Amino acid sequence: MFTYTFLEHAILASLITAVVAPTIGFFLVLRREALMADTLAHVSLAGVAAGILIGWNPLATALIVATSSSLAIEHLKTKRVASEWALALFLYGSLAVAIILFSLGSNVGSKVTSFLFGNLLTVTTSDLLLMAALGAVVMATVAFFFQPLLTLTFDETFARTIGLPVRRLTAVLAALTAAVITLAIPTLGVLLIGAMISIPVIAALQLRASAFATLLTAIGIALIGTLFGLTLSLTLNIAPSGSIVLTLIGITLLIRLSLAIKK
Amino acid sequence: MQCKSSDPILTFQNVSFAYDREVTLSDVSFTMHRGDYFVITGENGSGKSTITKLALGLLTPDAGTITFATKRIGYVAQHATHIDPLFPATVHDIVSMGVRAEDAANREARIRGALEHVSLAAHIHDHVAELSGGERQRVMIARALASDPEILILDEPTVGIAQAVRDNFYALLHELNTKHCVTILLITHDNSRAHQDATHVVCVENGGIHYHEDPHESHHHAH
Numbered sequence: 001m002f003t004y005t006f007l008e009h010a011i012l013a014s015l016i017t018a019v020v021a022p023t024i025g026f027f028l029v030l031r032r033e034a035l036m037a038d039t040l041a042h043v044s045l046a047g048v049a050a051g052i053l054i055g056w057n058p059l060a061t062a063l064i065v066a067t068s069s070s071l072a073i074e075h076l077k078t079k080r081v082a083s084e085w086a087l088a089l090f091l092y093g094s095l096a097v098a099i100i101l102f103s104l105g106s107n108v109g110s111k112v113t114s115f116l117f118g119n120l121l122t123v124t125t126s127d128l129l130l131m132a133a134l135g136a137v138v139m140a141t142v143a144f145f146f147q148p149l150l151t152l153t154f155d156e157t158f159a160r161t162i163g164l165p166v167r168r169l170t171a172v173l174a175a176l177t178a179a180v181i182t183l184a185i186p187t188l189g190v191l192l193i194g195a196m197i198s199i200p201v202i203a204a205l206q207l208r209a210s211a212f213a214t215l216l217t218a219i220g221i222a223l224i225g226t227l228f229g230l231t232l233s234l235t236l237n238i239a240p241s242g243s244i245v246l247t248l249i250g251i252t253l254l255i256r257l258s259l260a261i262k263k
Numbered sequence: 264m265q266c267k268s269s270d271p272i273l274t275f276q277n278v279s280f281a282y283d284r285e286v287t288l289s290d291v292s293f294t295m296h297r298g299d300y301f302v303i304t305g306e307n308g309s310g311k312s313t314i315t316k317l318a319l320g321l322l323t324p325d326a327g328t329i330t331f332a333t334k335r336i337g338y339v340a341q342h343a344t345h346i347d348p349l350f351p352a353t354v355h356d357i358v359s360m361g362v363r364a365e366d367a368a369n370r371e372a373r374i375r376g377a378l379e380h381v382s383l384a385a386h387i388h389d390h391v392a393e394l395s396g397g398e399r400q401r402v403m404i405a406r407a408l409a410s411d412p413e414i415l416i417l418d419e420p421t422v423g424i425a426q427a428v429r430d431n432f433y434a435l436l437h438e439l440n441t442k443h444c445v446t447i448l449l450i451t452h453d454n455s456r457a458h459q460d461a462t463h464v465v466c467v468e469n470g471g472i473h474y475h476e477d478p479h480e481s482h483h484h485a486h
Contacts, residue, residue: 030350030351147359147360148364150356150360151360154350154352154357154360155340155360157321157340158338158340158360158406160319160320160321161319161320161321161336161338162338162360162361162363162410163334163363204351205349205351208351208390208392209351209390210351210352210353210355210356210388210390211351211352211353211356212356213351214351
């Protein structure tokens, strides 16, 4: 019974991540902002540490810290602070805070590994509920704003000229990214979240399809990579986050190879 | 069809603008009326592209006023043909971006109509990376037309386009202006053909209007 629940939790958590991460990744990769995901992943680690210290659900505190940081980064960018500068300040600043917080509590440091590398064994029912709720919010928001977000991603100047609320849309995208990072922590860990956000999209872009078809293909690739990676992980008794990400890279190379042969 | 009227559609009144204290435009005034075809010409750095950015609200003037009598403004940007070949978009996707939120119910009709204007309806499902430079330019015009604009603003649209394709492009602008009554504001340093169809030619030099003339009437230089 225990084994069944843990497996069920693990598979559901991974599948939610596989749908939501490339959905947000689609816009981040095309806006050349994949580093934003990596920065917010490191920022969320400070939130995780704070959660453990004060006895809250670490995913909830990670969500608060990541969302407020994402909005602060976007705000800095509007104040003529170069994107890389803002990202560097937040990435290293929050990592420093996380390290200090981990050193404060005796039970904190021992848990850090599962948040760095992901640990599907530890996904609780409340984690799963939070992931499902965040995932639903992200997918509904993207479905509603898909056309304006696509226009913003393709040509920000044109988006301004047709009266799209560019700053508000950018803030929405930043907040959604923070939500996706948070919900992906248990599956992939802080260090590999960026992979699920960017690699399925990079794989799908090679097929040169329409915007919507590319997004669906990226989600499909992420789902296949996740199920195959999980199976590998269970069969070979290796870390699931590593096997999922390597499977995704394998799929990307396979697509590249088959396109090269077709030519 | 009589497209020209005496209704103003865009007015610049004593507009000045400086980038970081370096004066780019100084006391510029002109009025466009419905049905006009303005060509704004001038050397690189003369301030002509700044006029577009001010008109589109991308920049705010330091002094003076800019008044539009319509919200239906179409825009074709400089380097419109430099589309990232990796961007996952079909012709349909790009033109769809031009459809305004209030026209969403007629999205497909607007897209088809805009593509028929530029003779690209057959390419609706093609990936933009597969198109030639001239075809991409027409896709960008279709995107602007999808908003059903009353005025079309084009910023150096012929840069990097072959001469034969340019001729077709100017013929399309002429048709939009004379048959479909779209007011046109064209920023270009390509003097040859543009001047033939224009109702007004405005030359910008050192941040001011050097002359403002109707090419079909006698030369009237206003220094």
